[in-house]
Amino acid sequence: MTATETTGFVGTPVLRREDGPLLKGKGTFVDNIQLPGTAHAVVVRSPYAHARIRSVDLTEARAAEGVVAAFSGADLRDDWKAPMPCAWPVTPEMKNPEHFPLAVSEACYQGDGVAVVLATTRALAKDAAELVVVDYEPLPVAVDLAEAVKDGSPTAHESLESNISYVWKLETDAVDAAFAAADTTVKRRYVQPRLIPNAMELRGVVARPEPNGDVTLWSSTQIPHILKAMSAATLGMSEAKLRVIAPDVGGGFGSKADVYAEDLLVLALARRLGRPVKWIEERSEGYVATIHGRDFITEMEFAATKDGTITAVRANVTAAMGAYLQLITPGIPLLGAWLYAGPYKIPNYSFTCTGVFTNTTPTDAYRGAGRPEATYVIERTMDALAAELGMDRLELRRKNFITEFPATIASGLTIDSGDYVGALDKLLEDFDLDAFHKEQAARRASGDVKQLGVGFSTYTEMCGIAPSRILGAIGFGAGGWESSTVRCLPTGSVQVVTGTSPHGQGHETAWAQMAADLLGYAMEEIEVVHGDTAMAPYGLDTYGSRSLPVGGAALHLAGQRVIEKARQIVAHTLEVSGDDLDFAGGLFSVKGSPDRAMHIKEVAWLAFAAHNLPEGMDPYLEATAVYDASNFSWPGGAHAAVVEVDTETGDARLVRYVAIDEIGTVVNPMIVDGQVHGGLAQGIATALYEEASYDEDGNLQTANLVTYLVPSAAELPSFELGRVSAPSPLHPLGAKGVGETGTIAAAPAVINAVVDALSHLGVTDVQMPATPERVWRAIQEAK
């Protein structure tokens, strides 16, 4: 790294260029696309969690006002050349009942699509959808995860003999021996509630057939490139004839990193009808039609010596897949599979996951995907072990922290860098634990109704979903590389193309910052292009905190290639050796004679004119680079939550949150802070508010935004953030992923705080979300 590359814009809180249109109501969200001749699609969904579809009668619907067409699953069956894609067969034996955008003979969750009605307006399509008559024969259901996994449970599909999709195991040699030899062991069982991601923009899809037979598909998606490939494969159409555009996307959090039935339906229907087709989700519909997250039951065990040295960890996860395997459903628990030792050196390691079908909305990636679940059970069990040993919770953590990097961990991966000790030290500097303890002791002594607790969470995670080699080895269907093109246009501006696909993360700003520093252009001279497969043809999109760790590195490599090409042109023009040229601030100058210089913009023109290029060089000053990281990205940190619990009502309120994160080099601290804030809010919501629940028949009980509690500003405090830095030695800028850290770390910190507030009353656990009722019961049961 040279000085010019990290001074200037990188590291400064440049205000976002994305904001202007969004602030003025000029966003390009999918529902804002209004094309003449559009047929509006409404999906008719099964009200039953499990039912045979005896017949679908569309006669009345087809005759209704404004209706363009209506189809059942059987009508469209032959439009699909392949079932809906699951890109991650985690074991060769994994069971994956095939499913199509509309169910043909069996509906397997409440919300499974069974028919589609198209009309000239959305309101007319909704009216007509009411007229569709489906004859269902209800079937036995598997809803509760703990029951569904048992032998003899009703199965989620008629074709299955058991609900187990797969069992996946990772174990080192001497785990049992380590448990047998331990002075102390702790074993706890944790339930991770099912969550509904709730991006504020619902999903939406518009497809327009073009006169030449091409189709343009706009989707509120995080993954335009993957969607393009998967849609073409499912429909059996030429991928070259499909253009996918992710316009402004109103949040995703993993829920839009999927290939959905409605993407495929809208595409197929637009081709069939030869006119634009549009589908816009409603919130309550989204609650059943868009993937859910989490829904794990985990048994977690530590073995330790008397002095608190942890010698082994064993995690046994039962994970709900929901009714079908969506794009990476079975792989979600595996994204945490290597992490159940957290930031601690634990030599013996065992992780087993059983993936289980239930008659519920499919699960898939929700912010953190597999890693919040891991971190939650680790950090809860660290507190339990500390209590068991009579040891201070933070001392136990310190004693077991990994302190030397790179560190190869028992699960087999290598953490390239980190500073867990530094993060915890800074947390304690900022927090003032003594003052807190005084206040806590005073409230306990006075028997105050409102008790205070502090909880900690020290974590690491693996993100950047990166090395293609490792992803291939664990069965993932695609790679983990990212691509970028940098074009220095002849007239003085730069076009940066990235294969990442932001939906709120501010890539246009951050990528311009990086490109400006690298190339020596002004920020305003740089345009960043993303999210349109016609303009950014290669990419693997945005999820798993991968954009900066992988896509940012690709931009860096492409920029360096451009500089090298420019250097050869300058050397040729000035008749010097490339090695004799310095490059800084956009200017190439001859070492020792700084007046012999040429600006990169001038080189861009020379490269375009091509009158006098080095022998064999192609015109145009541009380069494309693909970066395939050699490792995952390993952020970490130490968080503290303070919770006030009303011991009479059970109401637990977060009153303070301090987060110290280690995320390497920061490109835009303002954007990074925003990512942490949002991540924290979602993790805190997991701990205190959010839970999707079903009744025993598989009816979603929390079926809308009234019954599912997404916190508002009134439920949350302001957050206190800080950072330590241990830059990744593998990333060209030293950066790490940050999109999920807050969500990963926050839930255990908050629940540890709730338990701490009540520990003097004998409470040792409260299940998430710690609702007033659960907290109140925990207090009563401890009495």
Next chain:
Amino acid sequence: MRSVAITVNGERRELQLEPRELLVYVLRERLALTGTNVGCDTSSCGACTVLLDGESVKSCTVLGVQADGCEITTIEGLAMNGALHPVQQAFHEQHALQCGYCTPGMVMAAVSLIESGEAGSEKAIREGLEGNLCRCTGYHNIVKAVAAAASVTA
């Protein structure tokens, strides 16, 4: 169909509306003012917030015909002569938006909160914005932006 006249962002619009049409769809689909977003079907999210005769309302809870004779301000009508309204400017400066989907409603709610003098403390701002959900920002910077805008306009 009913004839109504609504003044939207200072411009009088005469429309033939079906009685069941919600104001938010009148704005979005009839008047192509797509800045006002829809985020739910239970009047819970506030993404559709506009000003109706100066007061913030969730436009998914108002029928278009109820707005007959009223003045509506949407996010498109907030900037004056191209310059951002102080609340919009504060949202930009404080990084109070990420995906931007909640933003139009959040900004309109904040404008009304500040104008009604109810943005005097962090607590008041947080409670005042209770009806507007944001999934991206954790509200931290939104609260800062509203406080900053309130101090500018005070």
